[in-house]
Structure formats: structure tokens, C-alpha cells
Amino acid sequence: MMDKTPVYLIFVYLTLLFYNVRALAVKGSVPLDSLTFDKVISKHKAVLVKFDETYPYGEKQEEYKKVASRGSSQPDLLIAEVGIQDYGNKENSELAERFGVAKKEDRPAYKLFLQGQTEPIDYEGEIKDEDILRFVSHHSKLWIGLENCLQEFDQLVKRLLGSTSDEEKSGIIQEAEEALQKLEKDDDKNNADIYVKLMKKIVQKGNSFVKDEYDRVKKLSEEKVSDAKKKSFESRLNILASMKSQAGHDEL
Known part of the structure; x- marks a missing residue:
């Protein structure tokens, strides 16, 4: 029916x-x-x-x-x-x-x-x-697991940004390099390598380098570039954004 x-x-x-x-x-x-x-x-x-x-x-x-x-x-x-x-x-x-x-x-x-x-x-x-x-x-200064970010290295960055002596900074860089060598996954190694290079730049140019570099890469990422280049910029931006959150103060 x-x-x-x-x-x-x-x-x-x-x-x-x-x-x-x-x-x-x-x-x-x-x-x-x-x-x-x-x-x-x-x-x-x-x-x-x-x-x-x-x-x-x-x-x-x-x-x-x-x-x-x-x-x-x-x-x-x-x-x-x-x-x-x-x-x-x-x-x-x-x-x-x-x-x-x-x-x-x-x-x-x-x-x-x-x-x-x-x-x-x-x-x-x-x-x-x-x-x-x-x-x-x-804006919140909270650590969020953005893609490409590594919490262990973010913690090292926070220590680096808060350090005042050259000796202490050198020791933190060394810790980062040793941590990089212990990684097994290729993606983690590539991201950790970016961290180490950026951390060395912070030592050379001061903490303000983080914000300056973030602004520079952000501007580049907004230009017309290849998909591969854009992805590279996004990876770097995520790491720099996480570094900024580790600073814990507004000047960065």
C-alpha cells in the first residue's frame, strides 16, 4: 500500500x-x-x-x-x-x-x-x-601547536629571548643544535633547522629581529609567488609567530 x-x-x-x-x-x-x-x-x-x-x-x-x-x-x-x-x-x-x-x-x-x-x-x-x-x-602570548612548530624548540627560544649573557645564549644555541641532531623525522629536522638559524640571527641582531623578520616574511607571503614558495613562507611565519608568543611582552 x-x-x-x-x-x-x-x-x-x-x-x-x-x-x-x-x-x-x-x-x-x-x-x-x-x-x-x-x-x-x-x-x-x-x-x-x-x-x-x-x-x-x-x-x-x-x-x-x-x-x-x-x-x-x-x-x-x-x-x-x-x-x-x-x-x-x-x-x-x-x-x-x-x-x-x-x-x-x-x-x-x-x-x-x-x-x-x-x-x-x-x-x-x-x-x-x-x-x-x-x-x-x-596577541594572547599562548603557545599553540601551529603547523611546523616544535614545542621543545619554542621553549629554547623563550629562554634565549630572556637571557642576558653571551655565554648563556651560546649554551642555548648549542642545546638547540644538539636537539636538532636527535630528531628522526625529516619534517621535524627541517623545521628545527629553521629554528636554529633564526635563533642565531636573534643573537646577532637582538630580540627585535623576531618582529622585524615576521613583518618581512608576512609581506613577502602576500605577494604573488609560487605555491612552493608560499608554503615555505607559511612555515617560517608559523615558527616566527610562535617565537613572538614566547617573548611574553609587547615590544615583540
Whole structure:
């Protein structure tokens, strides 16, 4: 016997099912609304919030999933999102007005909230997970496992940036070179080699070299270059961004 369920009911069911699937929580991300926003934000050292549609999808949402997954490894960083509804009950519209993202074309918008600061820091770059995580690492001074970065070498960089004697700096460089020799994976060796070369430049030119070199490479990466060269710049940028986060003070 043929099912006589009206076609429009089937359509409604499939539509609701589709939206429910899309609305599934992003792994590593916490949904916030007008009731929970301020309570949650105030309790964390750093919170990266994405203001977006209620049911986002597409390439930009895929980038956010990467950000949430990788950023969640840092215990002092919370990744969160606010879904804004432009119709019906206009869910979270007050938050959209409050943070200047009421217009649909202004979303998705990323804002970094730091404990003790009254205003968030706006992210204005491309919606790419590496760029967003570099932005967070730079402003929060938190270590985030960016691609190409090695925590052991970041710790050596932090010691180097804080050292005051030439003898101590030479010892740290030697430790880095010895650590490089112990690595087995080719990718790790290549990245560690970049660290060692940059650390030697820091000794030669001073701590300000980190920021100057980051700005220089960032500018080069924005020019029209081959994919291979762009990837090389991105690797170096990630390491430099992580170095900046190790500095722990604003002059870098």
C-alpha cells in the first residue's frame, strides 16, 4: 500500500533533518548565547569567538573546524561561536549589535577576548586556520601547536629571548643544535633547522629581529609567488609567530 504522507510534510521533515545535522556542535568549540556569553568569557585567559550564521557551512566553516580542533590543545584558550539569526526570533541579535556584526555580510567575524581587557581584538585577515591561530598566538602570548612548530624548540627560544649573557645564549644555541641532531623525522629536522638559524640571527641582531623578520616574511607571503614558495613562507611565519608568543611582552 502506497504511503499517503503529504509531500510537503516529507519536505519539512527533510529540511529539519538537514538543519539539525548542520547544527551539530563543532568539536573543540563551545556555543555561546546572550545568557552565557559574559559568564563564560570572563572566566578564561583568552577566548576566540566566531560570530556567524546560525547554521554555517562551506569552506569558511571547514576552516573554523580546524581552528577549533587545533586551538583546543591549549588549556588557557577557549574556542567559541555565537550563532546569529536574522529572522524569526532573531537569536543573539543583541550580541550582534553589541559587537558590530549585525550585518550578514560582516560575518563570519572572529574576535579575541583577553582576560582583563574590556574590548576584544578584531581579526581582519583571511579566513584560514593558520592565519587565525597565528593571530591568537601573537596577541594572547599562548603557545599553540601551529603547523611546523616544535614545542621543545619554542621553549629554547623563550629562554634565549630572556637571557642576558653571551655565554648563556651560546649554551642555548648549542642545546638547540644538539636537539636538532636527535630528531628522526625529516619534517621535524627541517623545521628545527629553521629554528636554529633564526635563533642565531636573534643573537646577532637582538630580540627585535623576531618582529622585524615576521613583518618581512608576512609581506613577502602576500605577494604573488609560487605555491612552493608560499608554503615555505607559511612555515617560517608559523615558527616566527610562535617565537613572538614566547617573548611574553609587547615590544615583540
